[in-house]
Amino acid sequence: MDLERLNYDENNRHHRFIRKLAISVVSLVVFFLIWWNLSLILNNPAVPTPGETWDAMRYLFEKGDLVSGMTMWSHMSISLQRFIAGLLLALAVAVPMGLLLGYSNTLNEFSSPTLEILRPIAPIAWAPIFLFTVGYVWGPILVVFVGIFFPMLTNTIFGVKKIEPNWMDAAKTLGANKKQVFTKVMLPASVPYVMNGLRIGMGVGWMCIVASELYASYGGGVGYFVSIQAQLGYWPNVFVGIILIAILGILTTGLSDYAYRKIVKRMGIE
Amino acid sequence: MSGNISIANLSKTYKTDEKETVALWDFTLYIEEGELVTIVGPSGCGKTTILRMIGGLTEPTSGTVALGGKICQGPGPDRGMVFQDFALFPWRSVRKNVEFGLEVAGVPKAERRERAERYIKSVGLEGFENAMVHELSGGMKQRVGIARALVTKPNVILMDEPFGALDAQTRNIMQTELLRITEKTDTTVIFVTHSVDEAVYISDRIVVLTKRPASIKEVIDIPWPHPRDRSSPEFTALRRRILKMLESENIQPDGKEGSIA
Numbered sequence: 001m002d003l004e005r006l007n008y009d010e011n012n013r014h015h016r017f018i019r020k021l022a023i024s025v026v027s028l029v030v031f032f033l034i035w036w037n038l039s040l041i042l043n044n045p046a047v048p049t050p051g052e053t054w055d056a057m058r059y060l061f062e063k064g065d066l067v068s069g070m071t072m073w074s075h076m077s078i079s080l081q082r083f084i085a086g087l088l089l090a091l092a093v094a095v096p097m098g099l100l101l102g103y104s105n106t107l108n109e110f111s112s113p114t115l116e117i118l119r120p121i122a123p124i125a126w127a128p129i130f131l132f133t134v135g136y137v138w139g140p141i142l143v144v145f146v147g148i149f150f151p152m153l154t155n156t157i158f159g160v161k162k163i164e165p166n167w168m169d170a171a172k173t174l175g176a177n178k179k180q181v182f183t184k185v186m187l188p189a190s191v192p193y194v195m196n197g198l199r200i201g202m203g204v205g206w207m208c209i210v211a212s213e214l215y216a217s218y219g220g221g222v223g224y225f226v227s228i229q230a231q232l233g234y235w236p237n238v239f240v241g242i243i244l245i246a247i248l249g250i251l252t253t254g255l256s257d258y259a260y261r262k263i264v265k266r267m268g269i270e
Numbered sequence: 271m272s273g274n275i276s277i278a279n280l281s282k283t284y285k286t287d288e289k290e291t292v293a294l295w296d297f298t299l300y301i302e303e304g305e306l307v308t309i310v311g312p313s314g315c316g317k318t319t320i321l322r323m324i325g326g327l328t329e330p331t332s333g334t335v336a337l338g339g340k341i342c343q344g345p346g347p348d349r350g351m352v353f354q355d356f357a358l359f360p361w362r363s364v365r366k367n368v369e370f371g372l373e374v375a376g377v378p379k380a381e382r383r384e385r386a387e388r389y390i391k392s393v394g395l396e397g398f399e400n401a402m403v404h405e406l407s408g409g410m411k412q413r414v415g416i417a418r419a420l421v422t423k424p425n426v427i428l429m430d431e432p433f434g435a436l437d438a439q440t441r442n443i444m445q446t447e448l449l450r451i452t453e454k455t456d457t458t459v460i461f462v463t464h465s466v467d468e469a470v471y472i473s474d475r476i477v478v479l480t481k482r483p484a485s486i487k488e489v490i491d492i493p494w495p496h497p498r499d500r501s502s503p504e505f506t507a508l509r510r511r512i513l514k515m516l517e518s519e520n521i522q523p524d525g526k527e528g529s530i531a
């Protein structure tokens with residue numbers, strides 16, 4: 001299309017935003033059209049139309065599903081709680097550990113064989129063991145923990161190794177002791193890297209929570225809801241679950257991207 | 271404590287897997303309190319090594335550094351340091367950078383703030399207290415570096431090519447500023463530079479080093495008052511004399527001439 005005829009100005013922020021918005025809207029419309037046509041052509045109960053899905057969604061948000069009696073709000077909040085618990089746990093373990101391993105070469109060499117063996121294992125592979133050992137409440141949380149832990153750890157170690165030696169020298173000549181060098185230089189200097197680990201971990205972690213709920217869980221959650229509804233053949237409900245998983249995933253990663261950019265800018269480290 | 275520095279028989283050998291580098295050999299120098307001494311010498315001769323050993327950041331292989339008659343062990347706020355690449359903390363504002371030394375010493379918040387503000391003002395950065403480091407120009411950054419080093423009232427400040435990253439004009443301004451700031455105090459300044467012009471302009475005394483391993487080639491007293499005229503005959507004559515010395519130090523064993531910088 002000839003954008004100049006619409007007075008489009010590449011250097012104008014609002015014009016660029018409107019252009020982006022318009023393209024996104026068109027993209028979504030095309031997506032819904034494809035979906036709608038596919039469901040008509042396939043004529044399969046497992047592929048409901050957008051309309052059926054929309055009706056199911058409204059019902060589920062207002063009244064809840066017939067199996068658990070919980071609304072979609074409750075399912076979403078349960079999944080988010082598990083996700084946040086796993087995230088906090090990963091932060092609490094990976095950040096101090098990453099600082100230590102970044103600081104001490106010996107510790108890093110000592111732990112890296114074990115870590116390198118564990119790293120390539122898909123977090124969900126732990127689900128059977130976790131569910132058996134710590135149960136339905138902590139099992140999914142631990143899967144999220146494993147998913148977020150590794151990117152957090154790697155980024156924190158990397159961050160410590162990238163700290164300017166001059167910053168530590170400057171702190172020492174200003175009278176800082178070992179502990180103060182750690183808390184006032186190493187810790188803040190590694191924050192952008194920790195945040196980057198968090199940003200990557202958020203995406204992985206959200207996949208982990210849904211996967212572990214799908215695998216086996218109890219007492220609600222979006223993944224659990226999808227799994228039960230599929231077993232019962234309530235396909236529009238399954239689609240509602242999938243759409244909400246997508247939306248929550250976009251929101252969590254979008255939020256962490258935003259926080260990352262804000263903090264990096266605030267701290268003046270690019 | 272007084273700010274005289276006594277460096278006795280200081281030597282440093284760096285050992286790595288492949289080789290041993292003798293960076294400094296039997297360096298002895300006495301510096302009076304309040305003196306501004308510059309150290310010039312060929313690149314790689316060991317100037318940074320000397321400053322880092324005085325600052326306590328590098329352990330000497332042998333020899334001692336004493337401040338006011340007391341032997342120095344490790345770094346301390348009695349010897350402030352200013353770095354060529356500024357080494358400011360980018361996550362802290364100008365004010366917070368300057369406050370750092372007071373903060374780690376446990377100075378109460380109100381006093382910290384008041385003292386930091388006084389020094390920020392004295393380096394000409396009034397109004398930039400809340401600016402972040404990345405918003406400042408090179409010259410402004412080094413002003414923060416100087417304020418940060420001075421705020422704890424060190425007896426000595428060690429400056430390793432502090433204006434080396436600045437353009438020529440800013441450099442000249444900073445030289446004058448440094449003299450203005452340190453004139454009022456009895457702080458001793460030990461200043462490493464590549465620029466002979468800079469050394470002649472600011473120094474009470476210039477120490478010319480030989481090539482590595484560094485030892486003292488010549489010590490030149492400059493009793494001239496400030497401000498000095500860079501184009502006066504005695505200024506240019508002295509500058510030429512020192513450049514000659516450095517050039518002769520830069521003749522490589524294979525007969526090729528190295529660069530002074």
Ligand SMILES: Nc1ncnc2c1ncn2[C@@H]1O[C@H](COP(=O)(O)OP(=O)(O)O)[C@@H](O)[C@H]1O
Binds near residue numbers: 284291313316317320
């Ligand atoms: N940490 C170090 N390990 C090994 N060699 C070093 C180290 N620091 C400096 N050197 C060597 O010591 C010599 C003197 O270095 P330096 O003091 O930085 O010189 P200058 O500041 O005069 O340019 C150089 O040959 C340099 O390569």
Ligand SMILES: [Mg+2]
Binds near residue numbers: 318
């Ligand atoms: Mg050097």
